[in-house]
Amino acid sequence: MTGLVSEAAAPVRPRLNASYIELKRTVTAAGLLERQSLYYACKFAFTLGLLAVAILVLLLARSLWLVLLDAVLLGFVYGQVGLLGHDTGHNGIFAGSRANRLLAPILGNLLMGMSHGWWTTSHNQHHATSNRLGVDGEIEYPFFAMDEQQIPLKIEKGVGPKALFVMQWQHYLAWPILALVGLNLRRRSQIFLRNRSQSGRRVEIILLAIHWLLYIPLVFGSQGLKMGLLFVLVHEAVFGFYVGLITATNHWGMPLIADPPPLDFLSLQVVTSRNVAGGPLVDFLFGGLEHQIEHHLFPSMPRNNLRRAAPMVREACRREGIPYRSTGVAASLRDIYVALRRVAFAVRSQKLAFQV
Numbered sequence: 299m300t301g302l303v304s305e306a307a308a309p310v311r312p313r314l315n316a317s318y319i320e321l322k323r324t325v326t327a328a329g330l331l332e333r334q335s336l337y338y339a340c341k342f343a344f345t346l347g348l349l350a351v352a353i354l355v356l357l358l359a360r361s362l363w364l365v366l367l368d369a370v371l372l373g374f375v376y377g378q379v380g381l382l383g384h385d386t387g388h389n390g391i392f393a394g395s396r397a398n399r400l401l402a403p404i405l406g407n408l409l410m411g412m413s414h415g416w417w418t419t420s421h422n423q424h425h426a427t428s429n430r431l432g433v434d435g436e437i438e439y440p441f442f443a444m445d446e447q448q449i450p451l452k453i454e455k456g457v458g459p460k461a462l463f464v465m466q467w468q469h470y471l472a473w474p475i476l477a478l479v480g481l482n483l484r485r486r487s488q489i490f491l492r493n494r495s496q497s498g499r500r501v502e503i504i505l506l507a508i509h510w511l512l513y514i515p516l517v518f519g520s521q522g523l524k525m526g527l528l529f530v531l532v533h534e535a536v537f538g539f540y541v542g543l544i545t546a547t548n549h550w551g552m553p554l555i556a557d558p559p560p561l562d563f564l565s566l567q568v569v570t571s572r573n574v575a576g577g578p579l580v581d582f583l584f585g586g587l588e589h590q591i592e593h594h595l596f597p598s599m600p601r602n603n604l605r606r607a608a609p610m611v612r613e614a615c616r617r618e619g620i621p622y623r624s625t626g627v628a629a630s631l632r633d634i635y636v637a638l639r640r641v642a643f644a645v646r647s648q649k650l651a652f653q654v
Contacts, residue, residue: 318564318595321614325596330607333393334600338385345378349409356529357520365521369529373536376480379409380541381585381601387418388597403498407505411513412483415502416490425597429570431554436545441475442468444637445554446644466646469639473539476546480538547574547630548590551637552623565620567594572633573608573624580627581605591622 325331352372359365383405385391386398406414420435427433432451440457441464443449452461464471491502518526552570559566574580574588586601587593592611593604615622625633 315562315564317614317618318562321564321610322596324610325599325607328606328610330603331596331599333391334602337600337602338382338391341382345375345382348375348378353516356516359521362525365525365529366532369532370536373533374540376410376533376537377540377544378585379405381587383410383414383417384421384585384587385601387414387421390598390600403502403505407502408509411506411509413487413490413502413506415498416487417483419490420486425594428567428594429549429552429554430559431556437549437554441465442472442638443641443645444550446641448554449641449645462645466642468642469635472546472634472638476542477535477539479542480534482538483541544584544587546634547584547627548572548587551630551633564595564614564618567591568611568615568620568622570594571623572630573622574630575624575626591624 348371352368352375355364355368355371359368382391383402386402386405389395389398391401392398402414402418406412406417424434424436429437431445431448432438437444440452441461443452443465449465464475487506491499491506517529520526521529548571552572555561555566555570561569568591571590571594573591574584576584576588580588586604589604589608592599592607593601595611596604596607599607612622614620
């Protein structure tokens with residue numbers, strides 16, 4: 299799907315139309331925005347239990363394959379912790395924003411080793427400017443282009459020949475490169491904290507320091523240098539790929555939007571997002587974000603209510619004639635592959651790699 303291009307980049311809030319206002323009334327009346335304390339208590343207990351198991355296995359394991367399996371488990375657990383951190387960033391766990399703000403750096407900085415302050419700022423920008431060219435950081439990858447019209451903008455910003463070469467084969471390279479997402483999250487966290495002047499900066503840095511002062515001795519003290527390095531490599535690759543895959547299936551291959559957006563809020567959030575249909579396993583793996591459309595319309599809605607909100611959103615979209623995209627995991631990956639391949643062919647056919 300092609301997008302709409304504009305040279306403006308200042309965030310503009312799309313208007314709230316009557317259909318969205320009525321939809322929110324319906325969702326609120328159904329109690330779907332109310333906090334789900336018991337649900338989240340169970341999620342926290344389960345996730346922290348998995349984290350404890352992963353740490354215990356790391357301390358005791360001496361078999362290469364058991365260590366590698368534990369690295370996979372820990373990468374998955376980091377992703378699950380990140381999904382809980384995502385919900386705190388949207389004030390989706392506690393009724394008061396203060397409690398969510400206090401919990402967020404514990405999940406992000408202390409348990410994951412990345413700045414939750416940076417992530418919240420970046421992710422809220424994504425929600426405000428979903429799939430907006432040159433503005434939404436979650437579609438602005440230096441080595442990928444989601445639409446043909448994104449390529450000239452990248453060249454204007456001085457993207458190099460190496461990045462353009464990757465774009466020519468991005469439909470193949472995107473998936474292994476996703477394994478680097480975790481490292482990129484940490485890099486951007488450091489940049490953010492170096493430039494941040496808010497009072498929370500000191501707390502974030504202290505919690506990050508505690509994370510690494512625990513993580514490094516734990517890994518290398520229990521496994522030694524070689525096995526420790528292998529563990530870190532697998533752990534980071536699984537974590538990066540897991541987090542990157544959730545983002546990709548939700549938004550890659552969907553329309554890119556001009557600035558200012560020519561759509562109202564309801565239309566903008568629906569047409570730029572894709573739901574991933576599936577049962578309890580998909581819901582567990584995606585942390586509720588397989589209902590990305592509903593999440594974008596109601597970011598603070600507890601994740602276990604998103605499925606119940608879906609029929610209401612579908613009906614509102616039907617009345618308004620708004621396309622509502624929901625596919626299985628395989629179909630969403632196929633959508634992404636086709637979109638990336640189309641842009642890759644455009645790069646090659648236009649020989650853009652040699653025009654830098």
